[in-house]
Amino acid sequence: MKILSGLNLEEIENLTSSLGASKFRARQIHNWIYLKSVKDIDEMTDLSKKFRDELKTVAQVSNVKIKVKQVSSDGTIKYLLEYPDGECVETVLMRFDNRANLTACVSSQVGCAVNCSFCATGKRGFIRNLDYKEIIEQVLTIQRDTGLKVTNIVFMGQGEPLLNLDNVLKAMKIFNEDFQIGARRLTLSTSGIIPQINKLAQMDIQSTLALSLHAPNHQIRSQLMQIENKYPMDELHKALINYVNKTGRRITIEYLLIKDLNDTLESAKQLAAYLKDIKCNINLIPYNPTEQNDYQRPSNNSIMKFKYLMENSGKKVTVRLERGADIDAACGQLRGKIK
Ligand code: SAH
Ligand code: SF4
Helix, strand or coil, X not given: CEECCCCCHHHHHHHHHHCCCCHHHHHHHHHHHHCCCCXXXXXXXXXXXXXXXXXXXXXXXXXXXXXXXXXXXXXXXXXXXXXXXXXXXXXXXXXXXXXXXXXXXXXXXXXXXXXCCCCHHHHXXXXXXXXXXXXXXXXHHHHHHHCCCCCEEEECXXXXXXXXXXXXXXXXXXXXXXXXXXXXXXXXXXXXXXXXXXXXXXXXXXXXXXXXCCCCCHHHHHHHCCHHHHCCHHHHHHHHHHHHHHHCCCEEEEEEECCXXXXXXXXXXXXXXXXXXXXXXXXXXXXXXXXXXXXXXXXXXXXXXXHHHHHHCCCEEXXXXXXXXXXXXXXXXXXXXXX
């Protein structure tokens, strides 16, 4: 059985021509999959019943199941999806009030090998990469289930996208060309895999790179993220400068705020010095509690103070709105399991 989700126009054309149908039929099927997000071949109503029946003998729309769907009081929806081999990942749809944007937060791997101390995904260890079709299937599932069209995609679900870069790049190409989501509306978030950042710097992609820095110095970062021992901050600094020089693009620095650990005045000063010559915006992420550790979220007052200090260093600073915490859909809370 061919799975239609994830096929590009040419691949759908090969399929329709094997059934003796025209290229125009392929274009119709393509629209039904990516823009109208049907669940079933029978919903493709501009195809004749006869052709739909033929198509159904060789193809189906999808082979991924929604195992659990949870809706947060703030409107965020979290799906636990199950792939044919039984592995599961989450995907999250966020709506922000007063904006037409619908942002999908997608997973790139089952589990994650990077194992940051603050993240529930990392605690599971690495299970496997998702292939590009499994990545785009997450967005199709959201679109099919809600009947809405996703406008923005962030690779901030489970997994380290730069450790599955080939599949992630293929998925980004499909998001861009088949879903018609502009490259600027796609964001890759990484814990700082230097060789892959260098590789991205050589490519001409218009998407945003977000770096999970989370600490103002080597000592604190290595305490939070083991990856700091492999790819330390001073080398990361060079890679970021190179990235900005090569691409001309501004990067996003993600900075997790943990009470009394990296939210101090001294931390703000060190962070400002580290970022001084890097063209970037800063996104502060107040820590979301997970079961596995005893870090704490700072008070709103200290979050605002830290924001003010970073703004004084001349950067644009935003504080990430917490979405879906009541259903464990917020950053760092994805585990790929039913509670
Ligand atoms: N692996 C990639 C992308 C997925 S994580 C990365 O780490 O960048 C998406 C973001 O959520 C990262 O910035 C991550 O550091 C952050 N995060 C992880 N655990 C968190 C927690 N408990 N509270 C808040 N943010 C968290
Ligand atoms: Fe992996 Fe990102 Fe979680 Fe770190 S924060 S363990 S890199 S998913």
